Amino acid sequence: MDACLLFATELYALPILRPLAAAAQRRGQRVAWVVPAALARYLAADETRLVSRRAVRAFAPQAVFSAANWVPPGIPGAKVQVFHGFNAEKREPERGHFALRGFFDLYCTQGPATTAPFQALARRCRYFAVAETGWPKLDPLFSEDGARAAALRSGDGRPVVMYAPTFSRKITSAYRMYDTLRELVARGDRYWLLTLHPKCEPALFASYRALVGPHAAFYESDRLMDMQRAADVLVSDTSSVLHEFAVQLKPVVTLCNRRPKPFMLDVQDPADIDAAIDRALARPPELMAALRAHAEAIHPYRDGRSSERVLDATERLLAGGYGPLERKPLNLRRRWKAWRDSRALFQG
Template identity: 55%
Template sequence: MMAEYLLFATERYALPILAPLAQALHASGQSVSAWFTDGAAGASLPGVPDVGLQQALALRPRALFSAANWVPPFIAGAKVQVFHGFNVQKRDSARGHFRVRGLFDLYCTQGPATTAPFRELAEREGHFAVAETGWPKLDPLFLDDAGASAALRAPAQGRPVILFGSTFTERLSAAPHLFEQIAADIGGGAHYWLLTLHPKCPPELFARYRALAGPNAAFIEPEQVMAAQRAADVLVSDTSSIVSEFVVQHKPVVTFRNRVPQPHMIDFDDPSQLPAMLARALHPEPALMAEIRRYADDIHPWRDGRSSERVIAATEDFLAGEMGVLKRKPFGAWTRGLQIRKDLGYWGPSRR
């Protein structure tokens, strides 16, 4: 059977991004398969068949949704970028969130803060279209999750729930610096902690944080992170995309040495200040909440849990020609395509 759509990912953290999209495709009666490679190899989504390169070529999907920063250009169908995170300014725009590699036909943006820059780029470059849809990963934050978040919160027994999530980027990660303070707070028992780390963090760091699990803390796997965000009252993090995800719920965030501190964050640089930062986050002043709402509405105003449906609708509009005629891809896309072929070991014809 021909697959209508193909999901593509290179890292395990892409699964919570693509899962709501797969569910929306199934709900609309569409056929969907998934091709996971590199760091996502071996991963799977419930009810979605896994395919390899040769199967992906044979499927000839209508569209390929990518939660990576690249996509194989020789697979059939429209190449749709759904992003693997928010723009958290880990690096400059030319190398980060707004880098255009010439591989995608349609960018499905998260909110005004992302849409405006990409529309400017689209007008200048002419070889891709842009639609503001919201981000599929956040759909579960605003929909019934069948008790998953309640189950994570239940062991707290009425105590405030603190979620800790850290980036893997060594120079930006809070995990090595805050371990002792988090361990001490867990030992005190006044709060209940949900602990998670980026899948690329060192194994020894995972081992240390997993060892904190007990009556006052639980370790959360990547597939549980969205439910954990719903369950938590406050997030402790650093310069991680999870900061923006959490803020969209209009909840306070405490950040350790954020690369670009902003008014919606409670940022600090001395680990010993963690207890005071938690106290402030659990009793946020009105000015802070106003900044949180302002920022949240700029990056992701969609709070209906239907971003996946909008991504599908935008893709269909693109396929129907309702977004105009695109220019040919730049020469750089051709050279990147050759590198992708080399990396994947495929030198056969492109599929259209």
């Protein structure tokens, strides 16, 4: 593989794809990005953005890696799904993590919990392959020296608590938690790292930024990895971030999680969050055992080499190592929608 294209539509996709880009460049491969204009300002000076279909065709990628649930039609190369999050069970399986939209040739799954269902779908549909690789986004959790994360801690020995809600108005805790968070932050016995999903309303961003001070900091979602490494406990709801955090074997407190699991400390009232954080910081043995079991199921890889496995799986796909695949379904309505949405990505 000589060239690969990285496709992102949201800010949270950049830390997913950057470890993959770095791994490709270490192999001597050319790398370019397709992102909307709103995301372009977050690209580094050495991250090449292609702004026209003509430029994409000239770049001639052999593979396109997507951290969205679609890819722009007409782009050359094998289409590889690397996922924009873990299976947080926000929706029913056929509408959520395991929904098939007919865009991809290869699904690179994160661990046994997702590999088996996608393999069953592949046997039934026969137009895509599945490889369990681990998730590129988590490579820095296990491979970097941690200096960037250490810089986010308070430096005075206080426990560090991260708050990261999801954005869906039906299940987010961001509105219910605000008053409680304001009180807990003001108390000052813990240091808080706050973030919001990029799709949250500007007014909500303004409210949470107003909590910044000696006891709290606010970061956008491109710093999620550093925040997760820095924090001792995560407070969330039904966000997929809680699974990323749990892979580190660090406790998670949730408010009204849609489908609570044994590895979570789930409460139904914001008033109970404080006590749940205390319990999480104590790391009771039964909770830690549940965390370990969950981490092994969703992402057993701790070597920081998931990006390498994604590239290896893609090379195997390009070499025909998964056998002949059938043609992808035509699905004209979905492809028309993807073509319409992709117009915002290209200038010509």
